[in-house]
Amino acid sequence: MERGYPAGTVDEYLAALPEEQKTALESVRRMIRAAAPGATERIGYQIPMFEYHRNYLVGLSVTDGDCCLHLMSPPLARQLAGPLAEGELLGCTVHFAPERPLSEETVRRIVGLRTAEIDASVFARAR
Template sequence: MERGYDAHTVNEYFAAIPEEQRALLQPIRETILDAIPDSEEHIGYGVPIFDYRRHGLVGLSVAQDYCSLHLMSPPLARALKDQLTEGDLVGATLHFTADDPISEETVRLIVARRIAEVDARP
C-alpha cells in the first residue's frame, strides 16, 4: 500500500519521501518530463501524475518496500507483460526497488506507448 504524503505539489511530494526513494525516483521523473512533449505534473490520487494533452499519462509513488511507476492503462500493461524484464508488473503498476531498478529505456518505452494511446483517441 502506498504511503500518504501531505503534498500539494510534486516538489513537496519528493521532499517528503525518504532519501533513498527520492534518489531512485528523481532520475525517472526527469526522464518522464523529458520524454513527454509539453509535459505537466501535478498531484492526483495523492501521488505525482504526469500529463500529456490534459490526460494523466503515468504516475510515480512510493511504498514502504518499493517504488512504483503507474502505467495508468491496463491494456498497455497487458501488452507489455511479456516484454518488460525489469521490475514486477502488478496490474497496471510496475514495482521496483533500488536493488532492482528500472532503466531509462523502460521508462521511455512506457511513456512512448502511453503517448501513442492518447494520440490514437478520437
C-alpha cells in the same frame, strides 16, 4: 501498501520520501520529462502524476519497500504483460527497488507507448 504523502506539489511529495526512494523517483521523473516534454506535473490521487493532452500519462509513488510507476492504462499493462527486463508488473503498476531504478530505455518505451495511446484517443475524439 501505497503511501500518499500530504503534498501540494510534486517537489513537496518527493521531499517527504526516504532518501533512497526520493533519489530513485527523481531519476525516473527526469526520464519522464525528457521522454514527454509536453507533459505537465501535478499531484493527483495523492501522488505525482504527469498529464498529457488532459489525460493522465503516468504516475509515481512508493510502497513500504518499492518505488512504483503507474501506467494509468489497463490496455498498456496487458501489452507489457509477461516478464519485464526491470521491475515487476502488478496490475497497472511497475514496481521496482529504489536501488535499481528503471532504465532510460524502459521509461522511454513506456512513456512512448502511453503517449501514442493518448494521441490515438485524442485524434479519435477529434474526428
